Amino acid sequence: xxxxxxxxxxxxxxxxxxxxxxxxxxxxxxxRIEGLQKENKxxxxxxxxxxxxxxxEPDYWVTANGEFxxxxxxxxxxxxxxxxxxxxxIYDTTSTVLFADSVDMSNYETMEKNLxxxxxxxxxxxxxxxxxMEILKNFKIHYEKEKNFDFKYYxxxxxxxxxVSKHEIERIGCxxxxxxxxxxxxxxxxxxxxxxxxxxxRPTIQETLQQLCKHDKHYSTGDSVALHAIAxxxxxxxxxxxxxxxxLDYRLGFAKAERPTNRFVNAGTFGHWELLQNGIKSDLxxxxxxxxxxxxxxxxxxxxxxxxxxxxxxKII
Numbered sequence: 413x414x415x416x417x418x419x420x421x422x423x424x425x426x427x428x429x430x431x432x433x434x435x436x437x438x439x440x441x442x443x444r445i446e447g448l449q450k451e452n453k454x455x456x457x458x459x460x461x462x463x464x465x466x467x468x469e470p471d472y473w474v475t476a477n478g479e480f481x482x483x484x485x486x487x488x489x490x491x492x493x494x495x496x497x498x499x500x501x502i503y504d505t506t507s508t509v510l511f512a513d514s515v516d517m518s519n520y521e522t523m524e525k526n527l528x529x530x531x532x533x534x535x536x537x538x539x540x541x542x543x544x545m546e547i548l549k550n551f552k553i554h555y556e557k558e559k560n561f562d563f564k565y566y567x568x569x570x571x572x573x574x575x576v577s578k579h580e581i582e583r584i585g586c587x588x589x590x591x592x593x594x595x596x597x598x599x600x601x602x603x604x605x606x607x608x609x610x611x612x613x614r615p616t617i618q619e620t621l622q623q624l625c626k627h628d629k630h631y632s633t634g635d636s637v638a639l640h641a642i643a644x645x646x647x648x649x650x651x652x653x654x655x656x657x658x659x660l661d662y663r664l665g666f667a668k669a670e671r672p673t674n675r676f677v678n679a680g681t682f683g684h685w686e687l688l689q690n691g692i693k694s695d696l697x698x699x700x701x702x703x704x705x706x707x708x709x710x711x712x713x714x715x716x717x718x719x720x721x722x723x724x725x726x727k728i729i
Contacts, residue, residue: 414524415508415532417620417647425649428729429455433638434465435659437714438667442466444728445656453729455650457641463498464669469507474641476512476536476634483518486526505529510644512536512637514606535609535616536640537633539566543607567618567630571694576687617643625702631695635688636660639695642710646702652709654728660692660719661685689719696721 430445432438446468448454458470460480475482484490485502492499502509506529511518513533523531539547547566551573554563561573615623621643622630634640638658645653657667662685700721703710712722 413530414520415530417532417534417614417617420532420644420648421624422649424455426651427455427649428453429457429645429648429650429653430728431638431641431645431653431655431658432456432458432462432465432470433636433641433655433657433659434459434461434666435657435661435714436664436667437659438465438657441656441713441728442667448728454654455645455648457645459637459641461495461497463501465667467670469505471507472510472641472644473505473507474510474637474644476515476637476640478515478517481516481518482509482511482527482531483516483522486518486522502527508532510534510640512640513609514538517605533609534640535611535614536618537606537616538610539616539619539630541610541612541614543610544604545607567622567632569629569632569694569698571691572632574690581687617647621647621699621702625705627698627702627705629698631698632691634695635692639692639699642699642703646699646706646708649706650708652711652729653703654711654713654725655722656713656728658712658714659717693719693721 430448432442432445442465445454445456446466449456449468449471455472456470457472457474458466459474460477462470462473479491481490482502484492485497488499503526509527509529509531511531511533512535514535514537516533520533537544542550550565551563554565555561561575562570563573564570566572617640618630618632621627624647631639631643638655638660642653642655696719700710710722711725713725713728715724715726
């Protein structure tokens with residue numbers, strides 16, 4: 413059944429939650445996460461191909477990826493078949509699926525016909541219900557007038573628009589797409605198809621979090637699905653929220669997988685994390701402050717992370 417984000421408000425108020433991401437740090441906490449989930453002591457949020465790392469499915473399955481789409485799972489096509497993901501995972505799941513329909517173009521009629529689980533499509537791109545081209549146009553007007561990147565019209569957050577130097581892109585050897593003015597520009601690479609998803613009465617997940625937590629800013633379109641998973645946990649009132657496996661550096665590899673995978677980690681390809689540091693720190697600061705506004709603690713189980721920001725802890729409850 414298709415849900416609305418209002419269905420999630422304070423749904424798990426004051427219930428501990430764990431956000432499980434796929435960095436190496438997950439190895440130290442996976443067994444305890446599954447054990448606590450089986451005892452109904454935590455709510456588990458997992459992202460993307462969680463089935464490579466856990467036997468038990470999460471309570472909430474969070475995605476924000478155009479390749480790793482719900483439709484590819486339904487038809488066992490594209491990346492789903494290429495990586496030999498479990499063909500029945502989407503059919504058998506009892507998780508609530510939370511997917512960014514502003515990047516995942518899966519057809520809602522197809523989902524309604526095939527899915528037995530609850531699901532929610534969320535927008536993480538079209539601030540103020542504006543199209544990608546409207547957002548770009550408004551930035552252009554600001555830049556031509558002010559000659560700077562201090563553009564705060566969307567979420568009072570000028571950090572979204574900070575450019576990355578060509579020199580840094582070449583030094584690290586990343587795809588030039590990461591040199592664009594933040595992820596807000598990514599809509600143009602979809603030829604505007606994502607803009608057809610805009611619903612005038614539906615705020616983005618960032619705007620929803622900002623409103624519920626009464627923060628003066630909202631975070632950007634996000635450089636990791638982990639950020640959206642944390643945001644959902646806050647929206648649901650979970651407390652405390654533990655984060656495991658959020659190394660945020662693909663060069664370190666992935667957590668040990670339960671199922672054989674064909675991942676290939678290349679420092680040049682995945683060095684884009686160096687370019688994204690400023691944005692990630694800014695987003696995590698806003699998300700953490702938003703949680704504190706609602707008396708919610710976010711506890712990072714990774715010690716001495718490069719991004720800092722979050723309270724650190726060694727053990728889940």
